[in-house]
Amino acid sequence: MNKEQEFISALTRGHRHSPYQLNRIHESDAELVQISPNDPILAITTDSLAEEMAYSLYKDAFQIGWMAVLCSASDLAAVGAEPLGILISATFTEESNAAQIQSGIRKACEAFSLPLLGGDTNFSSQLNLTGTALGLIKDRKPLMRIGYHPGDILAYSGPLGSGNLFAYQKLFCNDSSNAIAFQPEARLREGVLLTSYASACIDTSDGFFSSLDDLMGVNPYGFEINAPIESLLSKEILSYPAPFSLNLFLAGHHGEYELLFTIPPEKWDRFVRDANEMGWEPLMAGKVVEKPGIHTSEFSLAPGTIRKTWDDAKGNVSHYFNLLLGLVS
Amino acid sequence: MNKEQEFISALTRGHRHSPYQLNRIHESDAELVQISPNDPILAITTDSLAEEMAYSLYKDAFQIGWMAVLCSASDLAAVGAEPLGILISATFTEESNAAQIQSGIRKACEAFSLPLLGGDTNFSSQLNLTGTALGLIKDRKPLMRIGYHPGDILAYSGPLGSGNLFAYQKLFCNDSSNAIAFQPEARLREGVLLTSYASACIDTSDGFFSSLDDLMGVNPYGFEINAPIESLLSKEILSYPAPFSLNLFLAGHHGEYELLFTIPPEKWDRFVRDANEMGWEPLMAGKVVEKPGIHTSEFSLAPGTIRKTWDDAKGNVSHYFNLLLGLVS
Numbered sequence: 001m002n003k004e005q006e007f008i009s010a011l012t013r014g015h016r017h018s019p020y021q022l023n024r025i026h027e028s029d030a031e032l033v034q035i036s037p038n039d040p041i042l043a044i045t046t047d048s049l050a051e052e053m054a055y056s057l058y059k060d061a062f063q064i065g066w067m068a069v070l071c072s073a074s075d076l077a078a079v080g081a082e083p084l085g086i087l088i089s090a091t092f093t094e095e096s097n098a099a100q101i102q103s104g105i106r107k108a109c110e111a112f113s114l115p116l117l118g119g120d121t122n123f124s125s126q127l128n129l130t131g132t133a134l135g136l137i138k139d140r141k142p143l144m145r146i147g148y149h150p151g152d153i154l155a156y157s158g159p160l161g162s163g164n165l166f167a168y169q170k171l172f173c174n175d176s177s178n179a180i181a182f183q184p185e186a187r188l189r190e191g192v193l194l195t196s197y198a199s200a201c202i203d204t205s206d207g208f209f210s211s212l213d214d215l216m217g218v219n220p221y222g223f224e225i226n227a228p229i230e231s232l233l234s235k236e237i238l239s240y241p242a243p244f245s246l247n248l249f250l251a252g253h254h255g256e257y258e259l260l261f262t263i264p265p266e267k268w269d270r271f272v273r274d275a276n277e278m279g280w281e282p283l284m285a286g287k288v289v290e291k292p293g294i295h296t297s298e299f300s301l302a303p304g305t306i307r308k309t310w311d312d313a314k315g316n317v318s319h320y321f322n323l324l325l326g327l328v329s
Numbered sequence: 330m331n332k333e334q335e336f337i338s339a340l341t342r343g344h345r346h347s348p349y350q351l352n353r354i355h356e357s358d359a360e361l362v363q364i365s366p367n368d369p370i371l372a373i374t375t376d377s378l379a380e381e382m383a384y385s386l387y388k389d390a391f392q393i394g395w396m397a398v399l400c401s402a403s404d405l406a407a408v409g410a411e412p413l414g415i416l417i418s419a420t421f422t423e424e425s426n427a428a429q430i431q432s433g434i435r436k437a438c439e440a441f442s443l444p445l446l447g448g449d450t451n452f453s454s455q456l457n458l459t460g461t462a463l464g465l466i467k468d469r470k471p472l473m474r475i476g477y478h479p480g481d482i483l484a485y486s487g488p489l490g491s492g493n494l495f496a497y498q499k500l501f502c503n504d505s506s507n508a509i510a511f512q513p514e515a516r517l518r519e520g521v522l523l524t525s526y527a528s529a530c531i532d533t534s535d536g537f538f539s540s541l542d543d544l545m546g547v548n549p550y551g552f553e554i555n556a557p558i559e560s561l562l563s564k565e566i567l568s569y570p571a572p573f574s575l576n577l578f579l580a581g582h583h584g585e586y587e588l589l590f591t592i593p594p595e596k597w598d599r600f601v602r603d604a605n606e607m608g609w610e611p612l613m614a615g616k617v618v619e620k621p622g623i624h625t626s627e628f629s630l631a632p633g634t635i636r637k638t639w640d641d642a643k644g645n646v647s648h649y650f651n652l653l654l655g656l657v658s
Contacts, residue, residue: 010428014435018414018444031447033414035465040364042371044446046416046461050453085347085362087375089459099339106343115347117373118360124379126455130418132375136364315452 026218028144029078029203030135041137043081047071048130055317057170057254061097064129065104066183071205072133073112073186074257078203080143080195081135083188085117091128092121101129112186143194143201146218148262152199152288154223157187157259157280159234160208161249168242168252171317180236184257190280194261197271201261206307208232208250208285209328211260212294213307222293222303225286232285245329247298252324253310262288299328355547357473358407358532359464370466372410376400377459384646386499386583390426393458394433395512400534401462402441402515403586407532409472409524410464412517414446420457421450430458441515472523472530475547477591481528481617483552486516486588486609488563489537490578497571497581500646509565513586519609523590526600530590535636537561537579538657540589541623542636551622551632554615561614574658576627581653582639591617628657 012025022032022041030045049068052058058067069086076083088105092098109116114133162182169179187203194201200219204211212223229246230238234256237249263271275282294301305327313320341354351361351370359374378397381387387396398415405412417434421427438445443462491511498508516532523530529548533540541552558575559567563585566578592600604611623630634656642649 010431012445012448015438015445018446020413021444021446025447031414031416033446033463035369039368044416044461044463046418046447046459047449048418048420048451048457048459050420050451050455050457054453084349085360087360087373087461089375089377089461091377091379091457102339109344115350116341116344117347117350117362118354118375119341120376120459122377122379124383124455124457126379126453126457128377128379128420128453128455128457128459130375130377130449130457130459130461132373132416132418132459132461134362134373 022142023144026214027146028142029075030081032079032142041142043076043079043135043137043142044132045072045075046130046132047075048128050126050128053127055171057167061100062104063183064127065101066108068129068131069105069108069112069114070184070186070257072131073108073114073188074184074203074205076133076135077187077191078143078201078259079135079137080140080191080201081137082192083112083114084134084136086114086131086133087118088116089120089130090122091124091126093123093125093127096127112188137195140195143191143198143261145200145202145215148200148215148219148221148288149264150221150288150290152262152264153268153284154225154260154262154286154288155282155284156204156261157190157282159232160204160256160258161233161237163254163256164207164249164252165237165240167254172321186257187259189278190259190275193274193278194259196274197263197267198261199264201259204255204258204260207253207255208260209294209301209306210253211255213304216292216303220292221288222291222295223286224289225294225296227285231283244325247328248324251306251328301327351471352473355543356475357471358404359410361408361471370471372405372408372464372466372471373461374401374404375459375461376404377457379455379457382456384500386496390429391433392512393456394430395437397458397460398434398437398441398443399513399515399586401460402437402443402517403513403532403534405462405464406516406520407472407530407588408464408466409469409520409530410466411521412441412443413463413465415443415460415462416447417445418449418459419451420453420455422452422454422456425456441517466524469524472520472527472590474529474531474544477529477544477548477550477617478593479550479617479619481591481593482597482613483554483589483591483615483617484611484613485533485590486519486611488561489533489585489587490562490566492583492585493536493578493581494566494569496583501650515586516588518607519588519604522603522607523588525603526592526596527590528593530588533584533587533589536582536584537589538623538630538635539582540584542633545621545632549621550617551620551624552615553618554623554625556614560612573654576657577653580635580657630656
């Protein structure tokens with residue numbers, strides 16, 4: 001377990017489990033609550049943005065507002081919920097461009113059909129935005145992180161790596177004002193379709209490899225990645241003259257908020273047909289294998305290896321970059 | 330409107346109102362959502378603790394954890410909801426005593442029957458805890474801030490002023506280690522009973538007078554306070570040698586998390602009988618009057634006067650103290 005997961009485990013230890021909660025800790029991207037068997041399932045998820053601003057990864061106020069909503073909306077997508085609404089608790093500083101943050105929040109709420117239900121506002125010395133999104137799952141099974149089996153196809157909702165390209169440009173390039181636009185979407189419609197087909201699902205909020213680590217944290221099986229790296233990445237990365245292995249764009253922890261999921265092979269064709277009908281082209285990355293770990297033609301990583309690099313680097317981004325480089329190139 | 334309310338209004342401006350949400354902004358202590366007419370009402374509320382730590386008002390880690398749960402639990406009480414669960418998003422610093430904070434969270438979750446459903450953990454340079462509590466209201470009407478009428482009795486759930494005594498000792502006294510223990514309860518059982526009787530309800534999280542200001546923000550009527558000040562305050566205050574008017578303990582913004590509510594006079598006797606049966610003695614403070622404002626035998630304050638003093642003081646606690654002193658003594 002990485003530091004965050006250990007903290008969450010410590011936090012939940014000794015707590016009574018709600019008789020209404022369907023998932024255990026780490027088993028799904030959002031908490032799943034059902035009051036009685038015929039009720040819709042309520043999906044709830046809370047996410048704070050603070051580190052991203054402390055590291056100056058997010059400086060644009062509109063983007064900060066957008067991301068505060070997107071993080072939680074993406075978790076709803078990853079359990080297959082339909083959006084119900086969101087609460088935002090904002091701690092502003094005197095320097096915060098609150099109007100632009102609010103504008104980003106408003107646009108994201110519109111984009112993801114999440115009416116703002118309420119919130120809380122504070123003032124202090126560090127900007128902190130916490131979004132809590134609610135969604136509903138009616139007459140369907142929720143998507144969870146647990147449940148895939150060897151032979152299942154590992155697939156994802158759209159091109160990967162843009163989050164890490166953005167982070168690299170912001171943190172390591174002299175002129176970070178030329179960084180790509182980073183305003184991810186929440187794959188809510190895709191998540192709803194996946195409830196009919198997927199054996200497991202997670203969003204790539206923490207990057208592709210790290211999300212595979214999270215899946216392996218609650219399942220006994222590993223992954224073989226057999227799609228060529230170029231096919232996995234978004235076009236803007238392939239045209240970017242990166243002076244390091246392209247694998248870094250899958251290994252960094254600043255993800256792109258796509259959905260990463262497994263489909264039993266016998267369901268694949270029907271799934272792709274339904275997806276295409278809604279104008280979506282899911283992409284194959286590899287398959288589930290018995291042996292735990294991430295296995296590519298270039299390297300094999302034990303479960304949790306990528307997940308813990310950020311903790312190991314203790315906040316030093318150059319050290320972190322070199323740790324990743326040593327693992328995947 | 331005060332600064333926080335203005336921010337919340339700006340945040341909600343331009344947002345689509347959810348067709349499932351029963352309340353408008355500022356009309357209730359928690360958001361009220363109902364999917365279809367026969368469903369239970371879902372109460373949801375989010376609250377962040379950050380300023381309290383930045384001002385060193387809360388330094389004890391157990392207390393910080395307790396308060397992170399209590400703030401939201403008290404909002405559930407003030408709408409008459411039964412507790413369903415809570416999510417905690419924690420941004421820790423390297424210096425945080427996370428184990429003790431977690432212990433405070435756990436004890437409060439037990440005390441208020443709020444299973445921890447999930448959460449998020451971050452690390453940054455300022456401690457920030459955001460609790461989002463969920464509750465249910467089945468086959469009953471929720472309590473709201475709106476709805477009282479002249480002649481209604483103004484009452485409260487228990488002795489007032491302990492929050493402000495604690496804040497005074499922490500912020501103004503040389504030896505703050507002798508401050509009273511401050512670990513308020515959420516009046517959840519009382520809130521449920523009040524759904525049968527009260528015309529309006531709010532918790533005193535921001536202090537007695539400030540909560541009256543909040544009620545007047547969404548209702549056209551004012552309040553006459555005719556109970557003697559000594560009868561309103563908790564015993565520990567009456568034995569404390571405060572070198573200023575006792576009214577300050579009602580005027581300060583660090584409240585005691587009691588419920589403050591209005592009861593139509595014809596319902597009062599039945600209400601008190603039911604309350605006594607559950608071992609609770611509600612207390613009378615005064616009554617609703619036509620004329621907006623807070624009216625005592627010593628002073629009259631226009632609506633919003635107390636609410637805005639903290640903003641007016643711009644974070645200077647001595648200035649704030651003197652502003653309040655000028656208004657109520």
